[in-house]
Structure formats: structure tokens, C-alpha cells
Amino acid sequence: MRNAWAGLRARPGRAALTGAGIAAAALVLGVALTVAVGLATGFDRAATQADLPSVVARFDEEDPRDVADRVRRLPNLAAHSFRYEVTRVELRAGANRLGEGVVHVVGGGRRGYAVVAGRDVGDAAGEVVIEQGLAREWDLGPGDTLDVGEAGPAEVVGVAVAPDNVAFPLARTARVYLSEAGLLQQFPEGSRFPANLVLLWAADEERADVLLSFARQSAYGLSSVRFLTREGLRSLVEQASGIVVALLVAFAIIACALAGVLLAAGAHSEIQRRLAQLGVQRALGVTPGAVTAVAAAQGALVAAPAAAAGLLVGGLLAAGGTDAVLAALNELPPGPGARATVLAGAWGGVVALVAGSAAWPAWRAARRPPAGLLRGGDVSPPRKAARGRGGMTALGARLVTAHRARYAAVVAVLGMAAAVVLLLLALASLLERLRDDPATLGKRYSLTAALPADRADEVRALPGVAAAAPRYEQRATGASALGSPLRVIAYPGDHTIFEAPALAAGRRLAGPGEAEVGQGLADALGLRPGSTLAIQPGDGEELRFRVVGVVRALQDEGRVAYVRPDRLLAASPSLEAPLAVRLDDGADAAAVRAALARLGAEPRAVGGATGDDRGFLAVLAGLLRLVAVTVGLVCLYALVQSLALTVRERRGAVAVLRAAGADHRALRRLLFGAATAVVIPAAVVAVALEEVVLAPATARLAAGYADLPLGAGLGQAVAVSGALLGLAALASWEMARRLAREPVVTGLRETGR
Amino acid sequence: MDPRDASAPVLLASNLVKAHGTGRGARRILDGASLHARAGELVAIVGRSGSGKSTLLQILGGLDRPDDGWVEVAGERVTGASERRLSALRRHRIGFVFQFFHLLPELDGLANVLLPATLPGADRAAPARGMELVERLGLSDVAHLAPHQLSGGEQQRFALARALVADPPLILADEPIGNLDAASGQTVLRLLRDAADQGRAVVMVTHQAEATAVADRVLRLDDGRVTELQPGGGEPLETAHDAP
Numbered sequence: 001m002r003n004a005w006a007g008l009r010a011r012p013g014r015a016a017l018t019g020a021g022i023a024a025a026a027l028v029l030g031v032a033l034t035v036a037v038g039l040a041t042g043f044d045r046a047a048t049q050a051d052l053p054s055v056v057a058r059f060d061e062e063d064p065r066d067v068a069d070r071v072r073r074l075p076n077l078a079a080h081s082f083r084y085e086v087t088r089v090e091l092r093a094g095a096n097r098l099g100e101g102v103v104h105v106v107g108g109g110r111r112g113y114a115v116v117a118g119r120d121v122g123d124a125a126g127e128v129v130i131e132q133g134l135a136r137e138w139d140l141g142p143g144d145t146l147d148v149g150e151a152g153p154a155e156v157v158g159v160a161v162a163p164d165n166v167a168f169p170l171a172r173t174a175r176v177y178l179s180e181a182g183l184l185q186q187f188p189e190g191s192r193f194p195a196n197l198v199l200l201w202a203a204d205e206e207r208a209d210v211l212l213s214f215a216r217q218s219a220y221g222l223s224s225v226r227f228l229t230r231e232g233l234r235s236l237v238e239q240a241s242g243i244v245v246a247l248l249v250a251f252a253i254i255a256c257a258l259a260g261v262l263l264a265a266g267a268h269s270e271i272q273r274r275l276a277q278l279g280v281q282r283a284l285g286v287t288p289g290a291v292t293a294v295a296a297a298q299g300a301l302v303a304a305p306a307a308a309a310g311l312l313v314g315g316l317l318a319a320g321g322t323d324a325v326l327a328a329l330n331e332l333p334p335g336p337g338a339r340a341t342v343l344a345g346a347w348g349g350v351v352a353l354v355a356g357s358a359a360w361p362a363w364r365a366a367r368r369p370p371a372g373l374l375r376g377g378d379v380s381p382p383r384k385a386a387r388g389r390g391g392m393t394a395l396g397a398r399l400v401t402a403h404r405a406r407y408a409a410v411v412a413v414l415g416m417a418a419a420v421v422l423l424l425l426a427l428a429s430l431l432e433r434l435r436d437d438p439a440t441l442g443k444r445y446s447l448t449a450a451l452p453a454d455r456a457d458e459v460r461a462l463p464g465v466a467a468a469a470p471r472y473e474q475r476a477t478g479a480s481a482l483g484s485p486l487r488v489i490a491y492p493g494d495h496t497i498f499e500a501p502a503l504a505a506g507r508r509l510a511g512p513g514e515a516e517v518g519q520g521l522a523d524a525l526g527l528r529p530g531s532t533l534a535i536q537p538g539d540g541e542e543l544r545f546r547v548v549g550v551v552r553a554l555q556d557e558g559r560v561a562y563v564r565p566d567r568l569l570a571a572s573p574s575l576e577a578p579l580a581v582r583l584d585d586g587a588d589a590a591a592v593r594a595a596l597a598r599l600g601a602e603p604r605a606v607g608g609a610t611g612d613d614r615g616f617l618a619v620l621a622g623l624l625r626l627v628a629v630t631v632g633l634v635c636l637y638a639l640v641q642s643l644a645l646t647v648r649e650r651r652g653a654v655a656v657l658r659a660a661g662a663d664h665r666a667l668r669r670l671l672f673g674a675a676t677a678v679v680i681p682a683a684v685v686a687v688a689l690e691e692v693v694l695a696p697a698t699a700r701l702a703a704g705y706a707d708l709p710l711g712a713g714l715g716q717a718v719a720v721s722g723a724l725l726g727l728a729a730l731a732s733w734e735m736a737r738r739l740a741r742e743p744v745v746t747g748l749r750e751t752g753r
Numbered sequence: 754m755d756p757r758d759a760s761a762p763v764l765l766a767s768n769l770v771k772a773h774g775t776g777r778g779a780r781r782i783l784d785g786a787s788l789h790a791r792a793g794e795l796v797a798i799v800g801r802s803g804s805g806k807s808t809l810l811q812i813l814g815g816l817d818r819p820d821d822g823w824v825e826v827a828g829e830r831v832t833g834a835s836e837r838r839l840s841a842l843r844r845h846r847i848g849f850v851f852q853f854f855h856l857l858p859e860l861d862g863l864a865n866v867l868l869p870a871t872l873p874g875a876d877r878a879a880p881a882r883g884m885e886l887v888e889r890l891g892l893s894d895v896a897h898l899a900p901h902q903l904s905g906g907e908q909q910r911f912a913l914a915r916a917l918v919a920d921p922p923l924i925l926a927d928e929p930i931g932n933l934d935a936a937s938g939q940t941v942l943r944l945l946r947d948a949a950d951q952g953r954a955v956v957m958v959t960h961q962a963e964a965t966a967v968a969d970r971v972l973r974l975d976d977g978r979v980t981e982l983q984p985g986g987g988e989p990l991e992t993a994h995d996a997p
Contacts (some may be wrong), residue, residue, distance in 0.1 A: 391871040398859040656855040659816060660869040660915070661844025663837050671875070740836055744816040748851070 010453040015315035017644070019302045023310035024637045026350050030314020030343060031630050037342050038322040042331030043234050046163035050114040054208040054230050056164065057215060058085075059222040064107075064195040070218040073197060076211045078203040080108030082195035084180075092172060094618040096138045100173040103148060105193050107180045112199050118142030118158035123181035128154035132327060133167030134336030135159045137479030148176055151183065164572050166231050188552055205230075208652070225475045226536055231483065265620055269359040271295065278362075279370045288366035291360045300351050305349040311343045314630075318493035321626055374501075392666050396673025399653065400646045415685025417635050422712040422720050423698060424628045430710060442501035442553060445471075446589065447581040449601035453492075459579055459690040462595045467497050470577035472565045476535040476543075486521050487556045488535060490565035491580070498580045499562070505529055506549035511565040515545035520558020522550045533561060543567050580603075635724065639675055639731040646674055647739060654739065655747025667736040675728035682722040687712070755956050757934045761828075761956035762789040763922045764813060769822035770977075771808055777938055782808050783819065784977025787963065790956050792922065795949035797965045799982075800974035806958040807927050809974060814925045815839040819896065827922050844872060848916030850945075852928035854908040856900040856915075862907070863887055863896040868913040879918050886914040906937025913944055926957040930964060942967045 046052075064082040064401060071080050084105040091101035106121065115128075118141070121127045128146055134143060135156075144156045160177060168174035180193050181369075183247045200215060202208040212229060219225040271278070278291060285644075323333045334342075390397075445467075449459060453470035460468045481552040491498060496508060501518070506529030507517050515533050517525075527533060533545045545563055553560050569575055579601070589605075596603040647654060657666065695710040713718075771783040782805035790796045800806045811817040814822055815831045824831040827846050832841065843849075858864045866887055870879035887896050890910045895961060900908055909929060917925055930938035938961070946967045949955040957964060965971045971982045 012983070131781060392873075395859070395868075395871070397856075432868045521952075652855060653857050656851075656857070656870070657872075658840070659843060660872065661840050661842075661846075661875075661919070662872050663840030663874075666840075666872050743818075747809050748811075748816070 006592040007293070008595075015302050016518060018345060019306035021637070021641055022303050022306040022350065023353060024344075025593055026307040028310075028630055028633070029318075029346055029350065030311040031626065032320040033311075033346055034318035034339065034499045035322045037339075038319075038326060041334065041750045042326045043163055043332065044328060046114070046161055046331040047234070050160075050162050051110055051112055051201075052163060052230055052233070053110075054110050054202035055200040055212050055215060055747070056204060056228045057198045057200065057219065058221070059196055059198075059335070061194040061196050062222060062406075064192070067195065067198060067222070071200070071215075072219060074200070074211055075212050076203050076207050076214075077200060080424070081111070081199050082107055082197065083197035084195050085197050087150075087173070087364045088174075088558070089471065090147075091134070091176065091458045092136050092147040093140055093144065098134075098168075098174055101149065102173045102175045103151070104175060104177045104197075105180050105183060106177050107193075110199070110201060112164070113160040115158045115160050116332070118156070120158055121161075121179040121182065122157075123179060123185075125182040125185040126152075126154045127157045127179065127182055129158040129160045129177040130156055131168060131175045131330070132159050132161045133169065133171070133330065134176070136167075136327065137169055137174075146176065147176065149461040151178060151186065152601065154178070155516050161330055161332060163330045163332075163486070164228075165330060167328055178231040209659055210752055228477070228485065249509070271358075271365050275365060278365055282366060282370040291366040291539060292399045293361040296355040296359035296361030301349045301527040303354035307347050307354070311347055315339060315343050316624065319352025356450045390673075392662070392669035393673030393676070396670040397677035399650050399670070400643075400674035400677050402650075406645075407678070411681045411685060412676060414635060414639070414682035415689060417631050418682055418686035418720055418724060419689035419694050420724075421628055421631050421635070421695045422686055422716060423710065424631070425716045425720070426695065426710045427698075428692070428713045429713070429716070441553075442551075443499050443606060445498045445580040445582040446606050447592065448578040448604050448606060448627055449581055449596045449599070450461045450578050450604075451596075451599065451601045453577060455599070456474075456579055458583060458599060459596065459601075462592060462599075464584050464589075464595075465581055465586075466584045467582040468579050469498065469499065470565075471580040472568055472575055472577040474537050474568055474572065474575060476537045478521075478533075478535060481715055486535065486559040486561060488537065488563060488568065490562050490563045490568050495562050495567070498582055501551040501553035501555075504550045504552045504655050509548050509562060509564065512564040514563070516549040516555070517547055518553035518558035518560040519550055520553070520556070521561060522547075522558075523679060524559065535561070537568065542572055580606075597660075632723070632727075636727050636731060639678065639727055640735065641676055643671055643731055643735045647735060651747035655744050659748070660745045664736050667739055669683035669738075670733055671732035671735050672729060675732045676725065679721075679724040679728045683717075683724050686720060686724075687717045762791050762803055763827055764788070764790040764956060765825040766813055767823055769812055769819045769824070771805070771812060771817075771819050773808075781977050783812070783822075785822070785835060786974065786977060786979045787822075788979045789958075790923070790954040792952050793949055794969045795946060795955040795957065795967060797971045798956065798974055798979070799960060799965060802871055802960070804974045805977060806960075806974050806991055809979075810925050810927050810956065810958050814849060815842055816849075839968065841874065844874060845876070845919055846868065846921050846923055848921040848924045849930045850909070850913055850916050850924065850926035852931040854900070854912045854932075856904075856908055856911060858900050861897045862903060862911045863879065863894060863898055864909055865900070866918055868915060869919050876919055879920075881913065882920060883918040886917055887911075892916050904937070905933050906940055909933060909937065909941050910944065913941065913948075917948060922953055922956045924953055926955065929957060930959070930961060934978035935963075938963065 023403065036349075061084075067082070069076070086103040086105070088099060089101035089103045091098045100243075111120065115129065116132060117135070118129070121129050128148055130140060130146060140146065140156055140159075142156055142158060143151050146156055147153050162175070165171050166174075183193065200211060208229065208231075212227060216225075216227065231421070276558070281291060282288075319333070328335050448471070449468070456468045456470065459465055461741070468493050472488075474488045474490075475485065476488050477485050489495070489499065495516075504519055506516075517527050517533060522528065525533070527547050527550070529547055529549060531547045532545050535545075536542050537543065545567070547575075547696045551562070565575075565577070581592070581596070581603075583589060593603040593605075654662075654667070654670070657670065662670070690712050695712070699710045766789070767787045767790055767841065769783045769786040770781065772779045772781045776779055781816070786805075786809060786908070788798075798806050812819050813831075814827075815824070815834065819832060822832065823990065826842060829842060829846070831839065831842065835902075856862070860868065863883070867880055867883045869875060870883055874883075887893055890913070892907065892910055892914065895907055900911075903911070908931075913929075916926075924945070929945065930941050933941060942964060945955050945957060949969070957968070959965065972979050973982050
């Protein structure tokens, strides 16, 4: 260790350069790990901390005493608790006001939410616990006052997280919790509140399906029963972060590969440079083991502080964005201890990687005969010398390709990093299209009008309107798999005039009793053409449809069903439907909107699936931007490091060029040639990798139920290639500047030794 | 000034000082060294190992900067010049020949010779001159071989052709035959002599007696100062910095 330390002190500049490279790689790793681990484990962490129930059953108001007997007889039941949920309650705090408040009146027993600030509601009147999204959005905390509908002002005593839904304002509703005991003090005329929710905790979570099955059988007689399982909740919530997690995992792998290749290349180059010195050591009797140990110790000494700094900064940079996404999903971030453990593990890995990368070439070199080592080492002569056409740029390309294996590795790594950037760009444009362009979801109508169905003819008669029809929409759950939520969409006629997701199997529906189902729903319920789709609408009895087609719908993760409205209206006669308005090609949308307004409608532009989630999209986009910038830095680092290694190894060649009169312009051309020799094939690799591997894999991973257009466009490919060339120019400019400051004789002396 | 004017010195250096190391470990390699070389003259610099011969040559060629003193090549000041100006000076006025040849392994012999001709701002006649040099130096048959396929003598001849391709008025050679066998060494010395006879100033650092034999003047570097020896190695006749 003393020898290793002395070796580093003898060349502090070189050690600092190596350390900077390690710190950059570790920074990338820190960002990737922090985001990936945080998002991948967010739901489980929140579910565990909140003690999320295995099954949630909703039904019309009942006396809890009537339901309790049935619940107690359920097998595999560990605990249960009743709730009374009241929707559309007005919440007010200062200038903030929301008509979509949801009040949960909680009695005794387990809660199913985690109190993350303050305390839970007690038996006293006038206390409320609010969900974290509302607390953050309205800047409320324990001690503040919130007006809760008819219950009036209540003191906020705690802030809670329950991962059974995304947070306000990503969800349009905001949830608050009041205690039954407190409300009974406030409204003493009632003896007890009814219940319309029961939370069931399984004794054995692995066998929660048994509990669900018996619960369904026991629900006979209760009206409007719907079940939602913990797994169903997970699938709903995790879809939102699936793409980001998949991207970040891919990115983390690339970051590790990059760090490994570059660190190994740096170590190899350093050993090559010191071959003669190693030869002297070996001639003096130093064993190969001792030589290897010193190299490994030097690597570890440089890597330990550099990796710690890089991982720490990367972790801190990514923590804010990750926490914001988790908060929007109503999930909890890992604690400082968990994050530190992950980063500490990564630190150990990086230090081991660097030490190993330094030790391996040293071990190989030290086992060679000392006489060979004393002759020193340079780049192996090429099999065929070139004629020297192409000037400095071509010469630069020849210098960087002299080490074929490393050249291939750098091209591959840079190509992978650029492919991730391409994927991020494609994802960003997809998010924009999902947000702004309903056609991405297969929607062909662009406006809705709040008018009754019998006024559709008036709307159709407006100039610029191609078609108009009532669009019925209802949330439901699958009756055969009660944890599966879905959205039912119905048009009186041909729905493909207004919505036409691609048909994956079967045919289009032709009449009442038939249904086209999304691939996501088909996968969840095992449906195919010819199967029966049994659903339970929000407040109706079970409805059955024959599946005639499967469509690749993106909306609601493919958990949709297209039907004719007859059966829906029979079950729920009060179901309202705005008019979907499809415009003629090239029609003036503003003029149509004005005409609709004159008819007394409230025309609304149709967004994508995420039309109401602009805040969440902004957070997600911010996180993606952070990742993209980090990947861009990785590309720049890979280029600079690759050039630095080439220059370090070919110092003599560069010095001879300078002695022959090469000025900074010539050096820039030389290095630009070297850099372009790396970035041009890397750009080709990136485009091919994104198109053939990453985009299809990510699309499958994120949305196997739909055709997710994640392939990069020509413009994006050109932009990334241009950016790579720009980075090449930047890297070569910087390297040429550094090189020109170094005395020519330094390179000559080093080569001459 | 016409660099090929035999009466005018192509190279002038005065009172060069250069120290290596710092503090108590500092050592003056050059301590007031002065010399000159005229067109058509081959000057050999001798001195014991570590006396600073190579350092002096590098300072003369603008590859290193002195702590004090000045150097002029073909009437142009080297010391104090910007890196850009120094590059141009090396491109047009100075040719270097190194002990270890320093041919680029990726390029064949001819491409190594033509390397200075590919630099931005190079003389347009350089490529033709390079081809002619390869022929004149008897290297045509091996022009397309890689450096590692060449003998030491052939490599040094290619290196010499590379130094001459820009037709510079000054050639600086650092131990040009230090790595060659006797026969190859003689060939290279003859070529250097020819280069001087064609009107160039050639300054050669060497520790080999056969190299001093072809020189017009022999200078000795001792204790950081340059003194001129009589042909045959007698006592110094005059100190170089007394010369014009």
C-alpha cells in the first residue's frame, strides 16, 4: 500500500485525471441507481408502510353490522375494517377550493394508509388527516385548518399516503380522513355511520385469491359490489412509471459498461506506458503478485474517494426528481439508510472494478519475461501500413483505431449511450403526442360538446363537422377477475368513425352484445374472440358481452372495451354522454368551437390519455431531461477519455507531428479525425440499436398491450448524430488546446526512453 | 535575409540558460551557451552524457524554451515566439532527425516522409520533393513498407527525408547514428553532409567520433557553455558566442 501511495504521489496530475474519470462514471451510476431503485420499489415500500389491504370491496351503503358476520366467516382473513366513503365533498383552505374531495370516515381497526407527518385522527371532533398530494399542492400541514364540506372546519392533524391511487392533482380527487367517533360527537343525532367500503387483509398474502373468491361468493345480496386487489392496484400504478424504470435500468447497465470499458482501457494504457519500469522491478526480483497488488492498490486508492464523490453527487442530483415522481404516484421514497446502502454497494462495486481493471493488465504484463518488458511497449504495428492519404483527419482515425478491441468497445459503449438518448427523445415526443394528439390513442374526434344525444343532428349540420355522436363511458371491473378495473366505451353506431385502435385479432363489433376489448384487458382476463366479457359497471348489475375482436388500444393501459350502449343504458339509464365531434380534414377548429358554443354546448378539445396529467408529465419530463443530460455528459466523457487515452499512448507520434510543424489547427484536425472515427460508427450503432432492440423492447416492457411508437424519427437520428459530431468537435478542441500547452519535448522524451 | 546566403548565420543562439529541477535540486544544464551555424555548414556538438546536448538542440529548434538567452533561425526570433509562430517556423525552417527515428507505425515509409506535407500551411511543392527525396536516398523499393519491416538505417533515411521534405534551411539532428550499425551510420552521415553541401545549416548532436569527422566545426558543451574545438579535438580555438 505504501508503494502504491508513493506511486500516486509521484504523478498527482495523472491520478487526478483518472479520478475525474471515475467520478464521472460514478455520477452517472449514482443518478441511474437512485432513480431506478426508487421507482422500482416505490409501490412495495408504500404498500408495506401503509399496510395496504389485500382486497378492497365497494358496495352501496350498508349497516356494517349486517356485513360484519359475512366478513368474519371469510377464510384466510387476518383483519378487516369498514369505511364510509363520501365523494364530491367540497374542500376549502384559504383561497384553495376543490369540489372533488373524497372523505373517508374511518372507524377502528387497521387503516391502510401511512401517516407521514403529524398523527392519525383520534376520537376528538374537528380533526382531519389529509392526503400528501393535497398537503403539497395546497401547502397544508399539521396545525392548519381545512373546511370539509358539511363537517366544517377541521384541524389538520396529520398527512397520509395510501398507494391505492395516484396523488392529487394527478388524480382529480383529493382524499381526507375523518374519524367516526369525532363526527358522531359533532353530529350526535346518528348512532353510527353506514359503510360502503370494507378493507380486507389476508393472513397469507400469497393466497389472497382464496380470500377474494370467498368474498365474492359472500357478497350475494349486496348491491353494486366491486372488488379491487392489491395486485390490481400495483398493475395500475406501476404502468405509469414502467417506461421510466425500464429506461433507467437500461441506462444503469450502459453506465456500468461504459465505466468498466473506459477504466479498464485507462489501466491498460497506464501499464503499457510503464512496461519498462515493470521490467526493472521484475529484474530486481519483485514478484508478479507484488506488481499486481501495487497496481490494484493504486486503482483502489484513486477510485475510493472519486467513486464516493461521484455516487454521492449523482444520488443527490437524482433524489429530488425521483421523490417528486414518487409523490405524484402516492409512493414513498426510500429512506436515507436504504439509499446509502444501495450507493455503498455501488461504491464497493466501482472500487472493485477499478482495482480489478488495474490489476489484470499488470498481472498479465508482470508474467512476461523481464527482458521483453525492458524493451518497453508501444502500439503493436499494424498488419498493413497505410499510404497516408487523407491528411491529419485520416491520420487521427488511424491512431484511434490502432487498438482494435478498445476501439470497438468505445464505439459500442458510445453507440449504446446515444441509443438511450435517441430512445429518450422518442419517448419525449411520444409523451407530447399522447398529451396533445388524440390520434396517438386512435381517437379520430377532436372535440366534445356537452349536449344531449338528441341534438347530435344539429351538431352534424355545422360547417366543418364530419360526424357527431354521443360517447358513453363507464368505469367497471371484470366480473370474473374482480381486481381488474376497465373502461367501457360505447357509441350508438360504428365506433371506428370516432375511435379506431388497430385491430389485433377478430373483427369489429357489429351490434349490441358484442365487444372489442383492448389487448391489456384481454391479457388480464384471458379473453380472445369468442370469449365472454363479464363486467360490473360502477353502479349496475353484471353485464355480459361476446368478445369479437381484440384491439391494440393505448388508453388505460389497454384495459378498455368498446360496445354498443344499449346494455349500459339498460343497467344505468342515467348514464350521461357528451357528443364526440369529428372535424372535416382542414376544418377550422376554432370556428367549429364557436358554433358549438352558440348552440349552448361547452366544447372541449380532446387531449390524449394523459390530458389531465400535465403536472405529472412535467415532473416525468424533468426526470427524463436529467437522465438525457447525464447520458450526454457520458458521451462527452467517453469521447474525451478515448481521445485522452489515444493521445497519452501516442504522445511520441503527436510530438513528432508538432516537431514537424503541426500547430493547434493541425492537432484539432488530427483529434477530430480520431473522434469522428468513433462517433460516426457509434451513431450508426445507436440508430440501429434503438430501432431494432431498445424501442421494441421498451415498448413491450412498458406497454405490451399496444403499438407504442417509440422508434426514433429521421430528424431525431440526424439530431443525435449531429450532437455526437458536435461533441466530437468539442472534445477535440479541448484536447488540442490542452495538448498545445504541453512542451513538445515531453512527448519526445517519454517515447525516447 | 536569404537563408541560403553563406555569409549569414542561419542559426544564432546567445547566452542560453536552462535549469532543470527547482529549489535546492535545481541544476543548470545550460549556463550561457552560445553558438551559430551558417548555410552550408555542418556543426557537430559533443559533450559527455547528461551535459545537455539534446536540451540545447531542442531549444535551438523551438521544442523547448530557455530560461534566458535567445535563438534566431533564418533571421527570425525563436525565443519568445508564440506557439503558432513556432509551429510555422518548424514547418518551414527547421527539420528534425531523432535518434529513435520516430516514424509513425500506422504509415508506410513514403507516407511518413510526406507527413509534413499534409500539415495545414505546408509548402505545395513538398509532396513532389518528398517523392524525389525517397528516390534520391535509395528508398524507392521499400517506400511502401511499414516501419517495423525496415532496417534501422532505412528508417533513419526515411526520417532524414521527412526532415528535408519542407526544404528547410536548418537541420537539427539528435544522435542521428546512435542507434545504427557502422555501415548505416556512414550512409546517414554522408546524407547529412550532402544536406549541408546543398546550402543548409546542419547542427548535429553526437558522441561518436566518426560523426565529428564529417563536421566543418565541432563544438563542445561543457558545464553549460559551448566551446569550439579545433578539428581533431584539441583545445578550444574560440568561444562560439564571440562569433558574429
